[in-house]
Amino acid sequence: MSATTLPNATLLDAYLAMTPGSARLSDRAQSLLPSGLAHDSRQFDPYPIYVDHALGPVKWDVDGNKYVDYFGGHGALILGHNHPTVMKAVHAALEKGTHFGACHEMELRWAELITRMVPSAERVRFTGSGTEATLMALRLARAQTGRSKLVRFRGHFHGWHDHMTSGHTSHFDGTPTSGVLAGISDNVLLCDPNDVEGITRIFNDHKDIAAVILEPTGGNFGKMPILPSFLHVLRDLTKQAGTLLIFDEVVTGFRVSRGGAQQEFGVTPDITTLAKIAAGGLPGGAVAARKDVLDWLDFKVTKASGQERVYHPGTFNANPVTAAAAVATLEIIESTDICDRANAFGAEVRQKMNDVLVDEGVKWSVHGSFSGMHIYTNPEGADIDPHNFQAEHFIQKMIDKPRGVGVTGKVRMGMLINGVDMNSGPSGTISASHGPEEMATTVEAFRTTIRALKREGAIG
Numbered sequence: 001m002s003a004t005t006l007p008n009a010t011l012l013d014a015y016l017a018m019t020p021g022s023a024r025l026s027d028r029a030q031s032l033l034p035s036g037l038a039h040d041s042r043q044f045d046p047y048p049i050y051v052d053h054a055l056g057p058v059k060w061d062v063d064g065n066k067y068v069d070y071f072g073g074h075g076a077l078i079l080g081h082n083h084p085t086v087m088k089a090v091h092a093a094l095e096k097g098t099h100f101g102a103c104h105e106m107e108l109r110w111a112e113l114i115t116r117m118v119p120s121a122e123r124v125r126f127t128g129s130g131t132e133a134t135l136m137a138l139r140l141a142r143a144q145t146g147r148s149k150l151v152r153f154r155g156h157f158h159g160w161h162d163h164m165t166s167g168h169t170s171h172f173d174g175t176p177t178s179g180v181l182a183g184i185s186d187n188v189l190l191c192d193p194n195d196v197e198g199i200t201r202i203f204n205d206h207k208d209i210a211a212v213i214l215e216p217t218g219g220n221f222g223k224m225p226i227l228p229s230f231l232h233v234l235r236d237l238t239k240q241a242g243t244l245l246i247f248d249e250v251v252t253g254f255r256v257s258r259g260g261a262q263q264e265f266g267v268t269p270d271i272t273t274l275a276k277i278a279a280g281g282l283p284g285g286a287v288a289a290r291k292d293v294l295d296w297l298d299f300k301v302t303k304a305s306g307q308e309r310v311y312h313p314g315t316f317n318a319n320p321v322t323a324a325a326a327v328a329t330l331e332i333i334e335s336t337d338i339c340d341r342a343n344a345f346g347a348e349v350r351q352k353m354n355d356v357l358v359d360e361g362v363k364w365s366v367h368g369s370f371s372g373m374h375i376y377t378n379p380e381g382a383d384i385d386p387h388n389f390q391a392e393h394f395i396q397k398m399i400d401k402p403r404g405v406g407v408t409g410k411v412r413m414g415m416l417i418n419g420v421d422m423n424s425g426p427s428g429t430i431s432a433s434h435g436p437e438e439m440a441t442t443v444e445a446f447r448t449t450i451r452a453l454k455r456e457g458a459i460g
């Protein structure tokens with residue numbers, strides 16, 4: 001069922017009609033999970049879809065509706081769902097055992113791929129997730145520098161541990177979010193993205209900055225773009241100050257290019273955090289850095305230097321099943337044009353969706369870089385040319401506006417009804433498995449959605 005088969009239905013009517021199974025599961029979830037959810041970003045009114053299975057660029061919900069998938073496992077799936085080579089590697093690993101509680105060869109092959117492909121990676125420490133990777137990166141930076149402060153950028157996401165909560169979607173003044181100690185947030189300095197004066201001032205005012213961390217293509221995978229020149233500014237400032245520069249490449253790693261954003265922009269950070277694609281789309285993550293930084297985890301080196309070692313256990317570090325998926329995935333990325341293909345689809349889909357906006361006379365924009373796309377719904381009614389939207393000038397507006405509510409929620413619903421799943425941005429990450437059929441479905445879904453929104457008076 002789709003909005004086209006229900007021409008007079010509102011978007012909400014159409015959604016309710018096509019997703020009764022999801023509604024039932026969501027009802028059941030209310031008495032089990034807070035908000036019925038396992039991840040904040042799956043929140044959707046009146047209820048989210050419940051997915052049954054997926055393949056390549058598409059997935060099916062429990063009611064049998066098929067969606068072109070731009071959620072992409074939260075960005076973890078550049079090869080699409082169930083890539084046969086990855087699945088074969090995972091099945092073979094499962095046959096051998098899911099956890100050895102021991103070292104295994106696959107973790108070495110995984111680390112060899114990372115050190116070969118990522119410019120800043122001389123050594124690797126595996127973690128259980130991206131959040132754990134940014135947590136460890138910060139701890140290493142503090143150990144290395146003996147300093148306390150962390151600089152972050154408003155709107156950038158680095159997972160959910162205590163140092164990373166203020167300034168992402170709230171508390172832009174740096175005050176602690178619910179459940180976080182003021183003593184933690186006092187050691188986090190927030191800066192606006194691309195603000196050269198602001199970051200220079202921070203470095204002038206604070207001599208105890210251990211690390212600067214950022215998403216190197218911008219907050220939320222380039223939704224709030226970072227200018228490449230700003231990366232160079234950060235590299236210079238951090239070098240001068242003896243501060244460690246951390247690129248959080250949890251999304252951009254092995255996606256923007258084989259060597260991530262750092263390879264693409266020619267800026268080498270001191271520490272890189274990885275997860276998602278780096279873990280083959282399975283749970284896992286990694287910190288990759290110079291040897292002297294990761295030496296803080298090394299028993300012999302720290303014993304010889306008399307320094308207290310940085311502590312790091314983790315039940316699922318380098319889990320053998322994840323390692324198998326990661327090796328299979330990274331080998332494909334290293335030896336094929338996967339990243340380029342996903343990037344090319346990104347450029348084309350943004351262009352075609354913007355053509356729709358121009359055709360329909362709507363001053364929004366579908367923007368982004370590499371294999372990302374973000375729909376800017378222009379709440380303040382600025383005079384926007386969809387094809388020439390400079391998102392870097394609208395970062396403050398994006399920060400001010402909560403995601404997933406108002407018209408953005410309706411866009412997402414319209415896209416779902418017409419067979420496309422995006423996240424609450426509405427944004428999407430693209431895989432190399434997206435092809436012409438998904439392109440056509442997406443562009444048509446967008447056109448139908450825009451027209452439905454006009455009918456409902458959601459767009460003037």
Ligand SMILES: Cc1ncc(COP(=O)(O)O)c(C=O)c1O
Pocket residue numbers: 074129130131132134157158159160215248249250251275276285
């Ligand atoms: C840039 C970035 N860093 C860190 C994380 C946290 O990773 P995880 O969800 O694996 O903890 C994410 C997750 O989306 C992310 O996008």
